[in-house]
Amino acid sequence: MAFTLPDLPYAKDALSPAISSETLDYxxxxxxxxxVSKTNDAIKGTDHEGKSLVEVIRAAKSGGxxxxxxxxxxxxxxxxxxxxxxxxxxxxxxxxxxDMIDDAFGSLDDFKSKFKEKATGNFASGWTWLCEAGGKLEIVNTDxxxxxxxxxxKKxxxxxDVWEHAYYLDKQNDRGAYVDDFLEKLVNWEFAAGNLGKSEEDLAGNQNG
Incomplete structure (x- = not known):
């Protein structure tokens, strides 16, 4: 079975005005x-077909x-x-x-300041993550x-997402405003808290092929 594009967990205009429906359209x-389409094309007829998404990702990484x-x-x-x-x-x-945020960063305000610093300093295209590692929280940038x-x-x-396509239609080149909107209006703390008790295989994003 091929991978499919998952539905958004809310209406396309639900994040407006912080993130517009036009941005989500794109x-x-x-x-x-x-x-999704390119992955399906790449695995068709290969040993990867039928594997879970995480299995495909890890095999692709280890196989170069x-x-x-x-x-x-x-x-x-x-x-x-x-x-x-x-x-x-x-x-x-x-x-x-x-409690973990206070332990790792001092306070929620300190976390927000450090997250914004990492996200705005993430050069070019990439992602900024809040991860759990060894029972502690850390902010991680990936390219x-x-x-x-x-x-x-690292869980x-x-x-x-700090690729420009995530915010350019709404914020132009002002990544900082996009990060502020995320931290003040959009960040899903309930989702983050729920992930503390999940295995990597149960995190959102996992799909079977």
Whole structure:
């Protein structure tokens, strides 16, 4: 069975005005969809056909198949991204996640400052992640399609896409404004907290081929 483009977990206009429906038309409907199509084309008739998405990503990485890695990892990254946004996002985390943020960064405000610094300083195209590693939280930048899925010991809790196609229609070149909107209006703390108790195989973004 081929991979499919997952539906957004909200209406296309639900994140407006922070992220417009036009941006999601392009970002989800064209960019994400293209990664799905290219991955399906690349695995058709190969040993990868029928494997889970995570299995394809890891096999492509270990086998040095950069094209397949780029496209399959971007399926996973984008599916995870849609859940990192929420129309009811922002606010404050609670419970264990709030305590871990305080332990790792000092306070929620300090976390936001450090996350923005990392995200705006992530050169060119890439992703900024909140990850759990060894029971501690850390902010991790990855380049291009790179993903925590192929970095042992790092489990993604949240992500922000800092490729320009994620924000250019709405914010032009002001990545900082996009990061601010994410942290103040869109960040899905409930999703992040739920990921603390999940295995990597159960995180959003995993699909069977």
């Amino acid at each position: 970002h989800h409907g064209k960019h994400h969809n293209a990664y 198949n950069q094209g397949l890695f780029n496209n399959s990892a971007q399926i996973w990254n984008h599916t995870f991204l849609w859940h990192s946004y929420s129309p009811d996002g922002g606010g404050k985390p609670s419970g264990k996640l709030a 291009d399609a790179d993903t925590p899925i192929v970095h042992d010991g 993604a809790l949240l992500t922000l």
